[in-house]
Amino acid sequence: MSPAEIERGHSLWSDAWHRLRRNRLALAGGMLLAVLALACAAGPFFSQSYEEQNLDLGAVPPSAQHLLGTDTLGRDLLARTLYGGRISIMVGLVATFVALAIGVSYGAIAGFFGGKVDAVMMRLVDILYALPFAIFVILLMVFFGRNIFLLFFAIGAVEWLTMARIVRGQVLSIKRMEFIEAARALGLGRRRIIFRHVIPNVLGPVIVYTTLTIPAVMLLEAFLSFLGLGVQAPMSSWGVLIKDGSEKMEEFWWLLVFPGVLFSLTLFSLNFLGDGLRDALDVRASKD
Amino acid sequence: MIRFVILRLLQTIPVIWVIITATFFMIRFVPGGPFTAEKAVTPEILRNLEAHYGMNKPLYRQYLDYTSSLLKGDLGPSFKYPTRSVNEIIADKLPVSVELGLLSLAVALGVGLPLGVLAAVRRNTWIDYICSSVAMVGICVPTFVLGPLLILVFAIHLGWFNASGWYGPIDRVLPSITLGSVYAAYVARLARGGMLEVLSQDYIRTARAKGASEFRVIVKHALRGGLTPVVSFLGPAIAGIVTGSFVIETIFQIPGIGREFINSAFNRDYTLVLGTVVLYAGFIIAMNLVVDVALVWLNPRLTFE
Numbered sequence A: 001m002s003p004a005e006i007e008r009g010h011s012l013w014s015d016a017w018h019r020l021r022r023n024r025l026a027l028a029g030g031m032l033l034a035v036l037a038l039a040c041a042a043g044p045f046f047s048q049s050y051e052e053q054n055l056d057l058g059a060v061p062p063s064a065q066h067l068l069g070t071d072t073l074g075r076d077l078l079a080r081t082l083y084g085g086r087i088s089i090m091v092g093l094v095a096t097f098v099a100l101a102i103g104v105s106y107g108a109i110a111g112f113f114g115g116k117v118d119a120v121m122m123r124l125v126d127i128l129y130a131l132p133f134a135i136f137v138i139l140l141m142v143f144f145g146r147n148i149f150l151l152f153f154a155i156g157a158v159e160w161l162t163m164a165r166i167v168r169g170q171v172l173s174i175k176r177m178e179f180i181e182a183a184r185a186l187g188l189g190r191r192r193i194i195f196r197h198v199i200p201n202v203l204g205p206v207i208v209y210t211t212l213t214i215p216a217v218m219l220l221e222a223f224l225s226f227l228g229l230g231v232q233a234p235m236s237s238w239g240v241l242i243k244d245g246s247e248k249m250e251e252f253w254w255l256l257v258f259p260g261v262l263f264s265l266t267l268f269s270l271n272f273l274g275d276g277l278r279d280a281l282d283v284r285a286s287k288d
Numbered sequence B: 001m002i003r004f005v006i007l008r009l010l011q012t013i014p015v016i017w018v019i020i021t022a023t024f025f026m027i028r029f030v031p032g033g034p035f036t037a038e039k040a041v042t043p044e045i046l047r048n049l050e051a052h053y054g055m056n057k058p059l060y061r062q063y064l065d066y067t068s069s070l071l072k073g074d075l076g077p078s079f080k081y082p083t084r085s086v087n088e089i090i091a092d093k094l095p096v097s098v099e100l101g102l103l104s105l106a107v108a109l110g111v112g113l114p115l116g117v118l119a120a121v122r123r124n125t126w127i128d129y130i131c132s133s134v135a136m137v138g139i140c141v142p143t144f145v146l147g148p149l150l151i152l153v154f155a156i157h158l159g160w161f162n163a164s165g166w167y168g169p170i171d172r173v174l175p176s177i178t179l180g181s182v183y184a185a186y187v188a189r190l191a192r193g194g195m196l197e198v199l200s201q202d203y204i205r206t207a208r209a210k211g212a213s214e215f216r217v218i219v220k221h222a223l224r225g226g227l228t229p230v231v232s233f234l235g236p237a238i239a240g241i242v243t244g245s246f247v248i249e250t251i252f253q254i255p256g257i258g259r260e261f262i263n264s265a266f267n268r269d270y271t272l273v274l275g276t277v278v279l280y281a282g283f284i285i286a287m288n289l290v291v292d293v294a295l296v297w298l299n300p301r302l303t304f305e
Helices: A003-022 A025-045 A077-113 A117-131 A133-143 A148-159 A161-174 A178-185 A190-226 A238-248 A254-281 B002-028 B043-052 B059-071 B086-119 B127-141 B141-157 B169-199 B202-209 B214-226 B228-251 B257-267 B270-298
Strands: none
Touching: A003 A025, A003 A133, A003 A190, A003 A254, A025 A077, A025 A254, A025 B086, A077 A117, A077 A161, A077 A190, A077 A238, A117 A161, A133 A148, A133 A161, A133 A190, A133 B002, A133 B270, A148 A161, A148 A190, A161 A190, A178 A190, A190 A238, A190 A254, A190 B141, A190 B202, A190 B228, A238 A254, A238 B141, A238 B270, A254 B127, A254 B141, B002 B270, B059 B270, B086 B127, B086 B169, B086 B257, B086 B270, B127 B169, B141 B169, B141 B228, B169 B214, B169 B228, B202 B214, B214 B228, B214 B257, B228 B257, B228 B270, B257 B270
């Protein structure tokens, strides 16, 4: 990158940061998210065991000893919720990364080559958009075992479409700019131009959409886990806990309420943060 | 327009074909068949069973048999309900799911549109903030959290509704609210955005300058253009309501096709899985076509390519 470009990039990011700081909802979302993520990451080291059973105790409501109560096997719900959050967040991050990798490369290639290549590639995206993908994810999970790596891949393979569209649109407009022409005049290969010059310049929209993809991915994971198709015991995720909770809520309401609230709060934070970033980076992308 | 519709319909033929073929072979290449769960079936019975369903034939033969009967509209016999055909099961369960879906869509539009339009018209007032916050809550509370919570509060504690089942009209209330709420929230956000964009346009100022009442400006002039984002969202929304019905029908124990689809996948009821996938794919593709036509109708600047 040339020095001039770096400088321009710097001012863009600091502008965005200023705008983001004024958005209280987005900041609150970001902070809540940081607290939740930290609690889920570090919490299980300090809290009670998430799998140690105490059948004599059974399910008890929240108390000083068990802040969120225990489940029917006497396991501490706080520990289980934190541990479940770990898995949910991890699935969210990894599957989003898969979607990101596919979507950005696909969109960049389509936008960069343009013309017929673009027309065919985007027509394919249109067709895929119209397909009931969640149904295929369900079939995959049922038939090929409920493997967590398959889960990452299956979810990522579904969620990349919008990313590809956004990146393509950006690339189409960027490639007509002068610095790309300059790079081409300098004799750079297509691959280098795409990866060194085009992709860094579509980062803004990609960051925004990534923040909004994470909640979508976490929702899909929880949806699958709720149907019994996602994360399997003894591992647990928020989706699994919510499923268990909803089966036993009649007697033990806390089993449903706490994981449900925590999961919703996480989605809230991510969405507010994503919206805030969109306004801060001034990205006009179609919401799906 | 007719040419556009026919062209699009022709395009969907290979798509549907790919879906059928992919699903067919995906199902067949996995370990375990519909009869593995059956308690200790003797080899002879197993052979008879397989012969009955044509599963002793080579795979390509089964595929050809299936596709040719599919062309005649016959989805084959169910593997798990020996006396029933897939067509019968679908005819039996589909109306329930269609009713649930339509009611949810009615909730989504009936609640979402007024909220969104109101928020746009009263932009940056407390009305706007309340509408937008309610929409955010709707988006962030997943159906499988909202559903059980509604049951907990309104069925178990207050006793206003039944916790599950699908008998009287009252049993329709909680499931349709649960399934519709997320889409109501999205519709509200999209309607707000679309209306805001349209309300700042010149032709709205012209209408106001000519002395049209505010109500007339919004309903007659702005609404048509402002609703474009909502209409283009209807395609994904309908697909989402279809998949959402899997969860809702499980939570509320509704005898619809969504729950049947999940069960058939777990039971490896090959023909029923295939039949429902074909049904869903065809339905969702058809709905997307309808949405595309509606979009051009709403915005004359677009043309049928």
